[in-house]
Amino acid sequence: MAGKSGRTISNTPDKSLKSRLLCWESMMILLFILVNVLCICISPTYNIRNVFREMPKYLIEMFLLFPMAYILVLGDIDISVGAIVCLSATMASIATNNGVPFLVAAVIAIVVGMLCGLVNGCILTMFTELPPMIVTLATQIIFFGIAEIALGSGGSISLTDTAGYKAISAKIGMVPVVFFVVIVFAVIFTVILSRTTFGRNVYAIGSNRVAAYYSGVPVQRIRLLIFTATGLMAGICALFLTSILYGANTTTGKGFEMDAIAMAVFGGISTSGGKGRLLGGIISGFTIVCLRIGLGQINMHPQLILIILGILLIAAVLVPNISMAFTKKKTA
Amino acid sequence: MSEYILELQGITKIFPGVKALDNVHFQLKRGEVHALMGENGAGKSTFIKVITGVHKPEFGKMFLEGKEVKFKTPKDAQESGIAAVYQHPTSYPHLSVAENIFKGHEPMKGPMIDWKKMNRDADALLQQLNADFKSVAEMGTLSVAQQQMVEIAKALSTNARIIILDEPTASLTKRESEELYKIVDKLKESGVSVIFISHRFEDMYRLASRVTVFRDSQYIGTYNVDEITNNDLIKAMVGREIKDLYPKPEVEIGPELLRVEGLSRTGYFKDISFNVRAGEIVGFTGLVGAGRTEVMESICGITKADAGKVFLEGKELKAKSPQDASKNGIILLPEDRQKQGLIMDWSLGRNVTLPVIGKYAKYGFNNEEAEREVSKELLESVDTKAVSIFDKVNTLSGGNQQKVVVAKALAQDIKVVIMDEPTKGVDVGAKAEIYQIMGELAKQGYAVIMVSSEMPEILGMSDRIIVMCNGKMTGELLCHEASQEGILELAMEKHNGGNNS
Amino acid sequence: MRKKLLSMLMCMCLTAALLAGCGSKEDTTASKSADTETAEETTEASNGGYALVTKAAGNPYNEKMAEGFSDVIKELTGTDAIIKHPQAATADAQIEVINSLISQGVSSICIAANDENALQAVLEDAMNAGIKVSCLDSKTNSDSRMTFVNQAGTKEIGTTLMEAILDITGGEGQFAILSATSQATNQNAWIDAMKEAMETDDKYSKLELVEVAYGDDEPQKSTDQTQALLSNYPDLKVICAPTTVGIAAAAKVLQDQKSKVKLTGLGLPSEMAEYIGDDDAHSCPYMYLWNPIDVGRLGAYVSSALVNGEITGAAGESFTAGDMGDYEVVDAGDGGTEVILGAPFKFDPSNIEEWKTVY
């Protein structure tokens, strides 16, 4: 059944250097370099050793960035991840203090996280009319609440046996273990999102959920899976956080969800779904980490750092929009 | 005073990178119904938006009653007595009918909206149009035809002298179209001038006295309707001759592929039974809202039927999702291309391979090279007018978008193809090509189900015709024994009883 | 073209934001709040420096403490102290701050901990890096500090508050406690001390503690909780709020409702001046607190003594804290040591006018 007109359609992709260099990711790399140059200029103590030493506390939030990127690409949002981290960390700590070996405690942290994610996923896939923002807001309050109950009146728990946790907060040379773990997860998550059938389906759902469903993409199954995976990653995040905090308390993980969303958005992943790449999110994550470390070292007021991050976040979306309107006017 | 109530001269409208209108002329006589025809993308809609002040033209002049006017906003045009009923309903689904009618010029009592007067006036207008719903109904709960009626009421509410109807019959059935014709006649009698855009020739013959044709953003000519033949008009619109609009091939009908028994879904349809054989094209028709689309969606597992069975090649098929259905070879080409059929801001290639990426993938990793190869081949086979498979779908015209939907279906292993309103909003040239493809599919031994409200294509393409009315099958006709009147009778069976809940 | 413009704008934005940040630093230094150094001066700081880590920014109590701390450091060393506020009142945020201080190579860190145990790992790192770590106001566990500047003995605060309750109730009746959050280290320790006092001393036997409510240091929730206490316990005589936010919110509720229930606890004179008075028009007859400026000053002296090697943080050592006199390091009862500032100070109608302008 060949076309009668014999018209041919090109299928060679645009592989020119120009199009590669001018993507959002290369802008992010440029910005990353810029931020580092700036930090070196303003802070005499900004060097590789110090950056690696300060990094783990920030790096653990990256565990949430990866699944959050998937959720945003899906067109959903999950603001309960911070609460899941809190609950997982609490349960792992309680387990450890009851004499459970580290590995089992680790499994408990991950399973608790997964179950929380599963709860989110089940509610959202069973009642598809419900907006994810509101559901995860409610579960956020609930998960923090359960953690509060588990922690009891002290509101804080401290590990009695830190052996296993010390192992995962250790360093290899001057590079912390968590850095390698983050890199491994970064590669896995990036490859899955950009190279696999699953990833393509995620983009399809985010771009047009109805069309994806009509095209045979198992929309709700994928959403359920991703929300569960988010819980799982929150469990892993909790484990590493516990290794730094030697325990957990009711404020553990508070605000992590916003940090993760900010990193993703700054990296070019739109909250409206279907757009952006995880690579951008990861680079932007490292950029933000470096900026915070640098500004922290010159003892800038913490609220001022937040103001700068807020401005950057808006600028990252606003500037392309304005320049696009600008060029449009010019050609018109 | 000039003979023309509205006259446009040398209108040019440029969008970034495209000339949407190129030196276009138009003259509208007082009290006439003037048809505006042309393929999709010919510039009709843009032209309408220039008249109504939505777009401002770069060049050209516009005269209203002989005086030059320049509309800055749609409101200016409204106040000058120009009202438009747009192709895609521009209603507010969450608001009431009355509010939709009077949006922008609500009756006021001081600073407050006079709801009582608004509802009363709206009801009066609706009565004038013989509408069967009340002004307090929520817009979103109305059928497409009813919404269309609200749009017309909206145009009437402004006491417009010129009313523009942009494809008003596109989503109406025959009977509903008849109602519309009567309304237009009434308007004409009361001295209102009407500009009428349509792809349907019957609309033009029935209503218009003159017709203006656009092609490729340019003005082609204005003709008196009774002086121009069908073929000449098509030639003017398409720029070439189309010999056979319905190229139905002779195909040997094979064994039964799909059988549906007693399919029911509460509130939508009841007790639907039919079968489709290989190489056969079965036409499903009926009024909009008769439940045709819903039946197809249940067969494909998009919605769950409450009762009944579906057999594919004699084996029972329980499709719980579109994925199940397509795995077994039942493919639905949905009615709404933009919302259900395609991902508009994706490239052509990505869209075509979306349902089958898994097939080419190795260990879950996409094989992009193979995908590009396949999508190129398929898009060429359906003769899509595009430069590259990396073009975005939303840059294509409606007909070409439909071809992408077809290519997407062809990428899968098909047995049964269900095409829901395949030519809705598609221009004449592309329509013929889509019928061509439909014929080819039947020839290759696939079973084809075509859901359509357009009588000519149902009669022209189907081997068998199934008519539905109010959720029930009311008739099954063989092609040669069917006639427009016969089908219409079946389609309106219950409606005559006045039971239109 | 578009992308070029984009990148340019992005860079400009970033620099502008940073300049804005550096620019407004002067203001904050002037008001003695945040960072006390400009970028050039950091070079000196990296060779040493005395750092104070507060619980959170935007709290006058912490500010007064920081004020006292930097005054003493300025006097002793001639350099500005590094005052670090964490981004939020959490242990997580304090870890980031301490890490940053380790990078800067400060010689001492004095910290008001948001969580007793959570800072252990990072503070051990700091001590391994040769930094002298002490706590003030709110302690960490004994493994992660060298010593602790205690504003007043925990037990002393417990008994002082119980005495106040006994006095205001007239010897018998119901009372309730309105605390901050359920995990606030200090508040929990004081409440425990109060309970212990009740158990050990017979004179409190006619007092009944009906409930410990938590206002989460939010005015709205504290107000809700206070109102609930009033309606749930009609016979309530006294509310004791050992937290500055809670006591102010409760005082307002009681005073606005002209309730018979009286209030005491720990509060800032500047916040509470309105409510302190002996008559029925005022809800709080008297309350206690210590001088946060003195807490900060003593913290600075301890830091200095630790850095100079005058003390190592072992019990039994003593040092001179300028005009504040001599202090002794004593056993804190949790395996570590502490330096106790003194008894809590009583604010009553006779002295509140004088103190409300101080802090």
Add this chain to the structure above:
Amino acid sequence: MKDKKSILGKITASREASLMIVLIILCFVIQMRNSSFLTPSSIGEMLKNNAVIMVMTLGMLNVLLLGGIDISIASTLALSGMSVGMLIKRGIVTNTFLCFMIAILIGAVCGAIVGLTISKGRVLPIIATMGFMYIFRGAAYMVSSDEWAGADALGSFKDFALNSVLGINNIIWIVIVCYAIFFIVMKWTKVGRMVYAVGSNREATMISGIRADRVEFFVYLIMGILSGLAGAMAVTVYASAQPNMMYAKEMDVIAACVIGGVSTTGGRGSVGGALIGALIIAIIAKALPLVGIDAIAQNTVKGLIILVVIVLNVVTQRTMDKNVLKGREM
């Protein structure tokens, strides 16, 4: 027969009515547990203590009607409240009315910036307001220069929340006036209906002569103004201005709207629904300590109630739809 059906139909078909039933049941249960709940003074206290959230709910209703969201409101509140607090503390402004005007003005400026970024800059609302959440909160800290404005410093300003007119507290009057104005504006004026129109079908507004971007700007401006007003209210109600005041309370406001049946995708919602939603949130906050739920479990219960109410909303909607289908004759 038909009339009977329509009354019953109205109750089940109107979300406000079914929410009202939830509200009444909630009140009844609490009253059973603690009889001091439904007394005039207790209700007055509850309204006063939740006035800030109730006022902001009106703004959020508008934002959600447009299909947007604003999570910067608590920060705007802190900035305006803190500014007013510091102005009074420094003795620059003492007039209560002027203070309210300044707070509203600051809120308006914040709202205008947010509105411009969203309507002209075409930044997604969640991202824009997330950025401004950090920025305004930071600005509040900068304004405070790490001080509080306590009861003593606030002078006569705090008396505003103590005085009443016609036996109703001033603060509650503000809430009543706001709700009355919005009830009229949203139902009977062109501007109000424009908000519904833009939220219902943005593309169509151009044809009706409505400038969607202006309506959007206007809505965020209103949100800012109400947050500014709420800032001043919070300062006078609690007689204290702190830079971290009402931290994260935007979520309570959003929850109030959603519980009140306001759709987050735009076009659906009413002032009445928002009122009921805000009241349910207020009752939860007020009643949990009253009915003797352990302090430590209160958050969990609050979250569960929110979750149950929104799920209930969906379930009733589904059964309603199903009943409509069953009633359809074939």
